[in-house]
Amino acid sequence: MKLTYPIKKILQSYKDTLIEKDHCSCKIPQNSEIIKIIDLTREIIFPGYFSTKNLSELGNTRTTKRIVRRLHRVLKKQIKYALLYLADSEKDKQLTQKSCSLCVDFIVQIPKIREKVYQDVIAHYNGDPAAFNHDQVIISYPGLYAIMIYRIAHELDNLGVKVIPRMMSEYAHRETGIDINPKAKIGNAFFIDHGTGVVIGETAEIGDRVKIYQGVTLGAMSLRKGNKLKGVKRHPTIGNDVTIYANAAILGGDSFIGDNSIIGANVFITGSIPEKSIVTMKNMELETRENKVDESI
Numbered sequence: 001m002k003l004t005y006p007i008k009k010i011l012q013s014y015k016d017t018l019i020e021k022d023h024c025s026c027k028i029p030q031n032s033e034i035i036k037i038i039d040l041t042r043e044i045i046f047p048g049y050f051s052t053k054n055l056s057e058l059g060n061t062r063t064t065k066r067i068v069r070r071l072h073r074v075l076k077k078q079i080k081y082a083l084l085y086l087a088d089s090e091k092d093k094q095l096t097q098k099s100c101s102l103c104v105d106f107i108v109q110i111p112k113i114r115e116k117v118y119q120d121v122i123a124h125y126n127g128d129p130a131a132f133n134h135d136q137v138i139i140s141y142p143g144l145y146a147i148m149i150y151r152i153a154h155e156l157d158n159l160g161v162k163v164i165p166r167m168m169s170e171y172a173h174r175e176t177g178i179d180i181n182p183k184a185k186i187g188n189a190f191f192i193d194h195g196t197g198v199v200i201g202e203t204a205e206i207g208d209r210v211k212i213y214q215g216v217t218l219g220a221m222s223l224r225k226g227n228k229l230k231g232v233k234r235h236p237t238i239g240n241d242v243t244i245y246a247n248a249a250i251l252g253g254d255s256f257i258g259d260n261s262i263i264g265a266n267v268f269i270t271g272s273i274p275e276k277s278i279v280t281m282k283n284m285e286l287e288t289r290e291n292k293v294d295e296s297i
Helices: 004-016 031-045 061-086 092-108 110-127 134-140 142-158 164-176
Strands: 191-193 211-213 217-219 249-251
Touching (some): 031 110, 031 164, 061 092, 142 164
Parallel strands (some): 217 249
16 A cells, blocks of 8 residues: 555645644654663662672772763753753853753762662661562662652752653653652652552652652642642642551642641541641441342353
């Protein structure tokens, strides 16, 4: 079958349904390269875990240099694409210099990211009796993987890098079912158990040593105003040492969960909870009735 006719139809559709880029016709960051950046940064954070060429937790100098240089090369190019996408008027040379500077600034922050991620590893191990050891947590736990990507994306966002942090968080979302906006503020020793369906919104703030389970939403009350709410705190604040059980929803920028509180499963909260509180659903009833099996079948 000839392709002349369908190609002609597709080309005509480009004219009939024009999908314009918001800023310019230059290259934009590519998902395949963003995944490489995540993988390379993970190799640096966890030496010996994800590279067959480096089996020492102290890191081999030659291998570390190779990985860091490769990360610099890939990340610098993607940052440049993000800058070009958002700044049509800047000269190419200026953007090249700026992208290199931002890239180096990020790499300098990797030791700080490593420290935070290691605390997350400890929190996952201490919080999960099913955890065999730290290695198992690092190589297999989706909660830790999503948090690690969040910490990478959050640092890039703090440096002023656009587009790339959100691409990273959405990749983590696709891979783990955990949706953490890179602008959210999350403290130390964060633990997500199981993880699927967790949503943490852009203006959410989470303290230290917080543990949440699958299906938890830290969301906004209403999005009817849409983009008009940009810059407004619309997601909750969670204090220190809080546990939030499965499928709980805590909504609204004015909602604050006090330190050392426990939020039970399936609760719906749109206000503040004092510290050292236990919040559960009341008067939930179970009904048990006979299962009439047709034994003739």
